[in-house]
Amino acid sequence: MSSLMAVRAALWAAIFMTVTVAVSRADDWPEIRGKGRLGEWNETGILDKFPEGGLKVLWRTPIRAGYSGPAVADGRVFVLDYVETQRPRGTERAVALDQKTGKILWTREWPVDYRGISWPVGPRATPTVDGDRVYVAGADGKLLCLNVANGDVIWKKDYVTDYGADRLKWAFDWGFASSPIVDGGRLICLVGGRPDAKVVAFDKMTGREIWRALSSDSDLGVAQPIIITAGGSRQLIIWYPGAVASLDPITGKTYWEQPYKVGASMTVAMPVQSGAQLFFTTFYNGPLMLTLDQTKPAATVLWKGQSDSEIQTDGLHAVITTPVIIGDCIYGLCSYGQFRCLRAKTGERVWESQAVTRERARWASGLIVRNGDRLFINNDRGELIIVKPDADGYHEISRTNLIKPTSPPQNRRELVDVNWSHPAYANRHIYARNDEEIICASLAADGT
Numbered sequence: 001m002s003s004l005m006a007v008r009a010a011l012w013a014a015i016f017m018t019v020t021v022a023v024s025r026a027d028d029w030p031e032i033r034g035k036g037r038l039g040e041w042n043e044t045g046i047l048d049k050f051p052e053g054g055l056k057v058l059w060r061t062p063i064r065a066g067y068s069g070p071a072v073a074d075g076r077v078f079v080l081d082y083v084e085t086q087r088p089r090g091t092e093r094a095v096a097l098d099q100k101t102g103k104i105l106w107t108r109e110w111p112v113d114y115r116g117i118s119w120p121v122g123p124r125a126t127p128t129v130d131g132d133r134v135y136v137a138g139a140d141g142k143l144l145c146l147n148v149a150n151g152d153v154i155w156k157k158d159y160v161t162d163y164g165a166d167r168l169k170w171a172f173d174w175g176f177a178s179s180p181i182v183d184g185g186r187l188i189c190l191v192g193g194r195p196d197a198k199v200v201a202f203d204k205m206t207g208r209e210i211w212r213a214l215s216s217d218s219d220l221g222v223a224q225p226i227i228i229t230a231g232g233s234r235q236l237i238i239w240y241p242g243a244v245a246s247l248d249p250i251t252g253k254t255y256w257e258q259p260y261k262v263g264a265s266m267t268v269a270m271p272v273q274s275g276a277q278l279f280f281t282t283f284y285n286g287p288l289m290l291t292l293d294q295t296k297p298a299a300t301v302l303w304k305g306q307s308d309s310e311i312q313t314d315g316l317h318a319v320i321t322t323p324v325i326i327g328d329c330i331y332g333l334c335s336y337g338q339f340r341c342l343r344a345k346t347g348e349r350v351w352e353s354q355a356v357t358r359e360r361a362r363w364a365s366g367l368i369v370r371n372g373d374r375l376f377i378n379n380d381r382g383e384l385i386i387v388k389p390d391a392d393g394y395h396e397i398s399r400t401n402l403i404k405p406t407s408p409p410q411n412r413r414e415l416v417d418v419n420w421s422h423p424a425y426a427n428r429h430i431y432a433r434n435d436e437e438i439i440c441a442s443l444a445a446d447g448t
Contacts, residue, residue, distance in 0.1 A: 026427035030073040032126035032179045033422065034329040034369070036076060037226050037270065041371045041425040047445045049386070050400035055441040058429070059102030063095060065435035066122025067177075067407070069422030073129040076148065077431055080136055081440055082122030088114040091139045092123055094146060099427065106151035112140045116168045117175040120405055121435065123223070124177035126422060128187075130204065135187055139175035141165055143189060145207065155207035163193025170219045172265040177222035183249045186210055187430045188236060192220035197226070200253060206299070211252035218242045221267035228273045230292035239280060241265045244290070246297055255275055255297035261285050262320045263308070267409070268359065269318040269332075274325035277302065277344060281318040283335055283363075284310055289345060303347045310362070315347050319363045320420055321409055324370050324389070331375065331389050333357065337364025341391060353394035356385060359414045367422055374424070380418040381405060 026043065032057040038179035064081035071078045077097040084090040094108045114120040117139055117237040125137040132148050146152065159165040159176060170192075178190035187204040191197050191212075198214035223239040227249055236249040241262040246255040263284030272279045278290040278299065286305025293299065305315040316323060316332045321434065323332030323411050330342040337357030341350040357364040357379050366379040375387045376398065382405045386397040405419040428444035442448060 010336045027130075027135075028073040029424035029426040030071055030129040031181070032069060032071075032128075032224055033270065033322065034425065037224060039270075039324065041369050041370070043425070043428055044238060045428060045445050046371060046443050047447075049398040050384070051447075054400050055384070055402065055430075057445070058100075058440045058442060058446055060098060060412075060437050060439045061102040061104065062436065063438050064093065064122065065407075066124075066433075067074075067119075067421050068123040069126040070424045070431045070433060070438060071127045071129050071134070072099060072426035072431055074106065074148070078127040078129060078134050078136075078439075079433055080123035080125070080127065080138070081307075082112070082139075084114075085174070088120060088184070090114065092142070093110065094127065094136045094144070094151065095133070096134075096148070096151060097438070099440075100144045108144070108146055108151040108153065110138070110142055110144070110291050112138055112142065114140060114175070116173050118173055119410065124175055127180040128180050130182045133204070133212070135180045135182070135204075137176055137178065137180055137189065140175070141167065141176045143180065145187075145204070156205060157168075157202070157266070159191045161194060161363070163191050163197050163222070165192040165194075165216070167192065167220075170265065172219065174265065176220075178224055181227065182226060183236070186249065188225055188249065190220055190223065190225060190240075192216050193354070195419045198240065199236075199247065199252070201249070209337055211256065213247055213252035214238065214240070214245060219265045221262065223267035224270050228278070229294075229306070230273075230276065230278075231294055231297045233297045235297055237271050237278070239267045239271060241267060244271075244288075244299075245281065246299065249329050256299055258288075258290060258299055258301065260288050261308075265362055266319070268320045270322040272323055272325055274344065277325070278324060279321060279323065279330060279344070281316045281332065283317050283319050284308060286313060286317045287315040287342070289344070289347060305347060315349065316340055318365075320365045321368060324368055324375065326370075326389050327391075329389065329391050332368070333364070333366050336360050336362060339394060341389075350391055350392050355394055355396060356387070357381070361413050362411050363409060364413075365418075365420065369423075369425055371425070378402065378423050380409075380420055381415055382419045382434075384430070402430070402441065403432045403434050403439060404436070
């Protein structure tokens with residue numbers, strides 16, 4: 001073989017290896033609702049229907065209680081949990097597990113005070129992984145930056161001690177529930193501090209404060225910050241009880257605010273962007289659809305739900321379910337578990353079905369992730385469902401039991417307990433937790 005032919009062969013081999021690696025590369029799930037917080041799972045090679053005998057569970061690892069969902073990155077799974085020692089005090093813990101085996105690699109614990117916290121089961125916020133660091137936020141306001149490799153504390157903050165956040169004065173104390181979001185060199189957090197520190201941006205490497213924004217005279221709520229692009233600008237969306245605010249994520253400058261009444265501080269479902277539309281929904285006060293200006297950072301109300309009732313609902317009154325927008329349709333779960341389809345342009349209800357949650361009960365919920373033209377829905381009964389979204393009605397493809405519900409919903413339910421923790425979809429597997437264990441189950445078409 002000539003030297004030229006050898007070079008060409010080597011080049012083709014390199015190209016083939018690069019393409020093969022790119023195609024077979026697995027996706028991580030480094031923060032709540034996946035990369036970018038979009039609730040989109042883009043891996044291929046996923047099963048069409050669940051096996052009759054249920055999913056293949058690769059491992060189960062005992063953990064403690066909590067609502068915090070897992071994050072998956074670089075071969076590791078990160079999750080938070082809690083054990084009560086002397087009510088209302090206890091210990092929160094960050095746990096890192098091997099992605100393939102479920103073996104616990106390290107733990108990091110810290111004391112917490114759950115005084116006044118409603119549903120004191122455990123941490124709420126999903127860890128945020130960024131390179132060699134993982135950021136975790138506990139229910140009583142402790143923020144830690146940990147080394148991914150060994151769990152060592154790199155830096156930490158306390159929203160109460162360092163920023164004067166007074167959660168006992170808030171009308172409804174759900175605890176601190178917002179996962180930090182990384183933006184460039186910044187870690188942006190909902191702090192609820194004073195003065196004017198509802199939102200704080202820290203240097204993600206050192207913990208130094210970069211900027212603070214918004215008054216904390218109103219409740220903090222439990223929203224997850226997101227970053228969108230509209231009007232030629234990247235915008236940090238902060239939804240708090242009373243308003244939606246858009247900030248410059250670099251400086252904290254307020255671009256715009258839109259009043260939005262929210263009962264009981266239930267800013268739980270995340271905002272959803274679809275082009276020039278930005279959609280919100282809440283349990284008592286229903287939906288709000290904003291139109292984003294395409295020439296500058298600004299927004300106007302396109303339509304809003306007319307009902308402030310959790311029962312007489314005219315649109316979508318979600319509890320914990322972040323909806324999805326596909327084409328001109330919004331799909332989501334309403335206040336009593338009704339899976340609904342709305343017209344995105346008008347808010348008009350197209351159809352509804354009780355099939356996802358099975359039970360018409362207060363706060364009946366599920367968590368929706370989109371994979372191609374399908375929706376994977378974890379209902380709070382511990383089931384996993386595949387649904388084909390369509391404007392002509394509800395189309396269920398497959399359903400299986402995934403994990404035991406263990407958290408008390410504090411209202412009468414058919415199964416007594418619920419599962420309200422966000423799962424992670426990564427490497428063609430699903431990682432789900434309850435108050436007793438975290439599991440990894442295969443969703444690969446070949447069952448691996």
